Amino acid sequence: MKRKRITLIIVVVLLLVTAGLYFYYGFLFKEARNIAWEVPDFSITATKLSSDYNSNPQKADSLYLNKTIEITGEITRQTDSVLILENTVFCLFTQKTNEKLINKSVTVKGKCIGYDELFQEIKLDQCTINKQNN
Amino acid sequence: MKKTVLNFVAFLLIITAGTTGFSQKLITKTGSIKFQASIPSYEEVAAENKSVSAVLEQSTGDFAALVLIKGFRFKVALMEEHFNENYMESEKFSKATFKGKIEDFDSAKITNTPKNFTLKGDLTIHGKTKAVSVIIKISKAANGVTTIGSFEVKPEDFDIEIPNLVRKKIADKIKINYNFLLVK
Numbered sequence: 001m002k003r004k005r006i007t008l009i010i011v012v013v014l015l016l017v018t019a020g021l022y023f024y025y026g027f028l029f030k031e032a033r034n035i036a037w038e039v040p041d042f043s044i045t046a047t048k049l050s051s052d053y054n055s056n057p058q059k060a061d062s063l064y065l066n067k068t069i070e071i072t073g074e075i076t077r078q079t080d081s082v083l084i085l086e087n088t089v090f091c092l093f094t095q096k097t098n099e100k101l102i103n104k105s106v107t108v109k110g111k112c113i114g115y116d117e118l119f120q121e122i123k124l125d126q127c128t129i130n131k132q133n134n
Numbered sequence: 135m136k137k138t139v140l141n142f143v144a145f146l147l148i149i150t151a152g153t154t155g156f157s158q159k160l161i162t163k164t165g166s167i168k169f170q171a172s173i174p175s176y177e178e179v180a181a182e183n184k185s186v187s188a189v190l191e192q193s194t195g196d197f198a199a200l201v202l203i204k205g206f207r208f209k210v211a212l213m214e215e216h217f218n219e220n221y222m223e224s225e226k227f228s229k230a231t232f233k234g235k236i237e238d239f240d241s242a243k244i245t246n247t248p249k250n251f252t253l254k255g256d257l258t259i260h261g262k263t264k265a266v267s268v269i270i271k272i273s274k275a276a277n278g279v280t281t282i283g284s285f286e287v288k289p290e291d292f293d294i295e296i297p298n299l300v301r302k303k304i305a306d307k308i309k310i311n312y313n314f315l316l317v318k
Contacts, residue, residue: 030211061228066204066218082164090163092185113204114228118187119163125185125205 035111035126038068043107046073050088053115053122064112070130072107083108083127090116091127107131158192158241160278160316167201171308179213179304181206188314190279195239197253199232199314221294222260230259236270241279248273248282259292278317285310 042064049071052060073085078101083091091108110124165186171179183206188199203224208214218224234255243249248271257266268285286307289296296304 028210028212032208032211032214061225065225065228079164090185092164111204113185114202116163116187116200116202117229118189118198118200119161121163123185123202123205125207 033111033126035068035109036128040070040109041067043070044072046071046085046089049122050086057115061114065114067112068109069112069124070107070109071124072105074105075101075103078102084121088121090119090121090123092123092125093127097129101129101132104132160190160192160318161188162314162316163187165199165312165314168311169206169308170311171305173303173305176303177213178209181208181214181217183207186312186314188281188316190236190281190316192239192241195236197232197234197236197255199312201230203228203230221289221296227259227261230257232257232266234266236272244272244274244279246274248280253283257287259287260294262292264291275315275317278315280313280315282311282313284312 049060049064049069052063071085071089071091073089075083075085076087077084078097080096081093083093083097083101083106085091085106085108091110107130108124108127109130110127113123113125115121116123163186164184165188166182166184167186168182169180173179183201185205186199186201188197190197203222204218206214206217208217232255234253237252237254239251251270251272252267253270254267255265256263258264266285268283270281270283273280286309288307289304
């Protein structure tokens with residue numbers, strides 16, 4: 001009888017500790033999103049994304065904002081950590097891109113952070129190159 | 135003879151028009167803005183955005199900047215979520231902007247040592263606009279200029295409510311640091 005009770009107490013304490021740890025690390029101090037590991041919600045072309053933003057910015061925001069998306073298009077500009085697809089989609093990388101990729105067609109995954117009116121571009125951050133299509 | 139002179143004048147005009155007509159805009163799309171709202175001995179409240187857009191018109195000193203709120207990155211996911219959903223309401227107000235002018239700006243005066251200028255204009259955060267005047271340090275860089283500076287804002291000036299529960303953990307004045315490398 002007594003032994004059963006002790007086992008029960010141990011089990012309850014263990015459960016509480018795991019729940020506590022889970023709450024602490026999995027919720028309260030969960031690390032920020034890692035886009036490179038996320039599965040994209042949308043996979044579209046750069047032209048489609050920019051036409052969506054040009055025709056109805058609000059609707060496009062509700063569709064794409066803060067989502068992980070995959071964009072396919074031709075690279076029209078390349079700097080240290082930035083690729084610009086079809087002159088309209090700005091992709092910021094966390095790591096520098098060393099390869100020369102200009103004028104090539106690629107698929108980039110990143111988080112859509114919104115529309116930049118100063119340069120009329122859609123901005124993505126935390127990008128990674130998913131594949132080169134050539 | 136007269137005709138050749140006229141032609142020559144026309145030719146000169148075209149050349150000067152061609153060079154001065156070029157807009158002297160310096161731009162960046164990867165400027166950085168950091169903010170710091172920590173209170174000592176509490177958790178760090180800070181975030182950074184590395185994809186800020188800014189334009190400086192060299193001939194007039196007109197300056198504009200735009201930052202997308204969703205691009206601010208925190209160390210902790212929950213903090214980023216609260217920042218976006220509860221405080222900045224970034225679904226509704228997806229960007230913060232600044233439009234203004236650098237007083238007495240003269241590109242000829244810019245040297246390698248940073249020089250202070252006054253930047254005056256309208257700062258819009260959370261859908262609310264407020265006139266601000268800040269000091270901006272400008273120095274020469276390869277192919278352009280570097281502008282850095284910092285200023286403080288109060289959340290209540292932009293209708294950002296901070297619940298009493300966390301009031302003690304977030305500074306009253308939020309320090310904003312910016313660093314833009316503007317190039318041609």
